[in-house]
Every structure is written in structure tokens, then in C-alpha cells.
Amino acid sequence: MGKLIGYARVSTRNQSTDRQEADLLAAGIRRDDLYVDHGVSGARASRPQFDRALGALHEGDTMVITTLDRLGRSTQNMLAFADELRSRGAGLRVLNLGGGDVDTSTPMGSMLFTIMAALAQMEYEIKRERVTDSVRKRREAGKDLGGRPQRITDSQIRNAIRLVGSGEPAAQVARDLGMSRASFYRRSRILSTRTNP
Structure with a gap:
């Protein structure tokens, strides 16, 4: 067998x-x-x-x-x-x-x-x-298609940018937000291009 x-x-x-x-x-x-x-x-x-x-x-x-x-x-x-x-x-x-x-x-x-x-x-x-x-x-009705919700709001990123501008270390500010420093910088860039095209 x-x-x-x-x-x-x-x-x-x-x-x-x-x-x-x-x-x-x-x-x-x-x-x-x-x-x-x-x-x-x-x-x-x-x-x-x-x-x-x-x-x-x-x-x-x-x-x-x-x-x-x-x-x-x-x-x-x-x-x-x-x-x-x-x-x-x-x-x-x-x-x-x-x-x-x-x-x-x-x-x-x-x-x-x-x-x-x-x-x-x-x-x-x-x-x-x-x-x-x-x-x-769902697209035709203009409804959300799902995906991972964005946990950190633009307002939180703006506040974090202000903290970094006042001398706080970017790594610490990002860690406090619960994100990596690279993600914080990326979100900051996206936010600044949206507000200053």
C-alpha cells in the first residue's frame, strides 16, 4: 500500500x-x-x-x-x-x-x-x-467601502507638528501618538501639501 x-x-x-x-x-x-x-x-x-x-x-x-x-x-x-x-x-x-x-x-x-x-x-x-x-x-451610493480607519486625526498631527516646532523631539512626539517617526513625517508632509498647495 x-x-x-x-x-x-x-x-x-x-x-x-x-x-x-x-x-x-x-x-x-x-x-x-x-x-x-x-x-x-x-x-x-x-x-x-x-x-x-x-x-x-x-x-x-x-x-x-x-x-x-x-x-x-x-x-x-x-x-x-x-x-x-x-x-x-x-x-x-x-x-x-x-x-x-x-x-x-x-x-x-x-x-x-x-x-x-x-x-x-x-x-x-x-x-x-x-x-x-x-x-x-456602494460606490454608486457614495458609501464607504471599508478599509482600515485612520486612527490618528489631522488635528492630532497638527498639534504634534506644533510640539516638534517648539523643540520636542520628533521621535518622542511620534511615539506618544502611537506611530513611527517615518509615518509621522509622511502624514505631516501630506497635511502640509493639502493646506499649502
Whole structure:
């Protein structure tokens, strides 16, 4: 019997793979056979740890992932990947696909994988369409699109500039504001160009 090769991925560095890793280890994957990509989008063709996992697969081995979206977003790419594994004599096992465990080395598993890959792509495209539509409507309505709120007001920067002008060290004034000296200087420049064009 071949080895189980596990693969986990998250799209951003802030996200955690802990749950994926726990599920994969519980499925019988050895820690040495677990490959994890952090901050790598599923849309990217090259993913360093994914490429290493593929390199570790030999005939009779099975790649194991937790959910279908860890492979990618395009049905065509997912199906091509499953075909590539089949041609190499390797299998693909998805732990949480349609409420159960699906192994593409079986005819039923292969059929379920094909259907679920198409549904996953459709779900992704519908979600993307909704987000695009929501952003467009918010722009048209003149509403805020979000983003990180500016904590330090222009008034606070003006007061800080006055303190520096009266002899206070810029580094200390910036630290008291809770920002770096470089950020303080940048905000000061922006403020002065707005008030003195």
C-alpha cells in the first residue's frame, strides 16, 4: 500500500492551517508527509509546498486534502489534476466532500469529485459576482467601502507638528501618538501639501 501525502493551504498569512492539519493527521498522514502553503492563493498555478507534495507522490500513493477548494478554483484545473494523478497511478482523497470522504481512485469517487468540482467553481463565481455587485452599488451610493480607519486625526498631527516646532523631539512626539517617526513625517508632509498647495 502506498503512502498518504497531505496538503493544506490558506490564502493569507493571517489565516491558520491548524484545523486542516489536525484533520489530515487524524486521517493517518505522518507529519513528515504533510505539506502546507501559507499565504498562497488557490488561483496561482505554482504553490511551493503543493509542488513539493506532488514531487513526493509515487505510484500507489494518495494525496489527501481536507476540502476541494484547497486544490484551486477552476473545475478544469481540478479535473486535469485528478487526471494527472490517475495517469501517475496515484489517487486523490478529499476528506470533507459532500459530507463524506471521497477517493478518486474509485469510479464513484471520481464521479462525485467531478460534480463537486463543478459546483465549487460555480459557488466561487457566484460569490465573486455578488462581491463585485455589492462594491459597485456602494460606490454608486457614495458609501464607504471599508478599509482600515485612520486612527490618528489631522488635528492630532497638527498639534504634534506644533510640539516638534517648539523643540520636542520628533521621535518622542511620534511615539506618544502611537506611530513611527517615518509615518509621522509622511502624514505631516501630506497635511502640509493639502493646506499649502
